[in-house]
Amino acid sequence: MTIKVRFFARFRELLGTDLIIDYQVGATLAPFIRDIAKKNKDGYDALFDEHGTFREFVIIMRNGKRVERGDAALLPLADGDEIAIFPPVAGG
Amino acid sequence: MITIQKEDVDIGKLIEDAKRAGTGAIVVFDGIVRDDDIREMELEAYEEVARAEMEKIAEEATRQHHLLHVDIIHRIGKLAVGENILIIVVSAGHRPDAYAGSRYIIEEIKKHVPIWKKELRKDGDRWVPGEHPHGAGTPG
Numbered sequence: 001m002t003i004k005v006r007f008f009a010r011f012r013e014l015l016g017t018d019l020i021i022d023y024q025v026g027a028t029l030a031p032f033i034r035d036i037a038k039k040n041k042d043g044y045d046a047l048f049d050e051h052g053t054f055r056e057f058v059i060i061m062r063n064g065k066r067v068e069r070g071d072a073a074l075l076p077l078a079d080g081d082e083i084a085i086f087p088p089v090a091g092g
Numbered sequence: 093m094i095t096i097q098k099e100d101v102d103i104g105k106l107i108e109d110a111k112r113a114g115t116g117a118i119v120v121f122d123g124i125v126r127d128d129d130i131r132e133m134e135l136e137a138y139e140e141v142a143r144a145e146m147e148k149i150a151e152e153a154t155r156q157h158h159l160l161h162v163d164i165i166h167r168i169g170k171l172a173v174g175e176n177i178l179i180i181v182v183s184a185g186h187r188p189d190a191y192a193g194s195r196y197i198i199e200e201i202k203k204h205v206p207i208w209k210k211e212l213r214k215d216g217d218r219w220v221p222g223e224h225p226h227g228a229g230t231p232g
Contacts, residue, residue: 006138008136008138008206008208009136009208009210009219010219012136059206061138061141064140064141064144084138084141084206086138086206086208087208087219087222088221088222089202089203089204089205089206089207089208089222090202090207090208090209090219090220090221090222090223091135091137091142091166091178091201091202091205091206091207091208091209092123092166092177092178092198092201092202092205092207
């Protein structure tokens, strides 16, 4: 299946954005992002703590809808999903 | 007009266009790049989600505060000190609704709209921390 990953702000600088990833069917959100983030240690450490859990301030969206951090580990991904990962917002 | 764009806007024209039948007050909020010893500010948005969130905020402000017209223009890209970042124009029958509606919109934008600012400083660049650590949309 194909998943689009968009990182923003500081996470984008560390990990890139608009990544189109071919990945195994049946994957869930958090392990998938851990796998993507492993390419850059600073990027990985910005997103995950020492247990591999999303840090408290990391915001996750799937197809434009907020995902609770606690649900991310088991949330199954579907072909065509867009996952966005970003730090707290600071507009205005 | 609810939009995210690089270009500046003509605020005078927005005010004229916000005058509707029944308008008794228009409030303009203009957020500006402040000279905090920076060279420029760079803004980035998750545009589709940010626009949708701003539309929801405008609808809720209209409902709660009986607004007759709302414009929200949030700029992105590189902006110099003194440039406009965010322009909110609201029109209402009476000033309490116009002030309250404008205030509601800016505070909700700061909580929920996925936009980020980076200060390009003389002594190094810095992402501006969010005021609401758990903001940006609602679960579900």
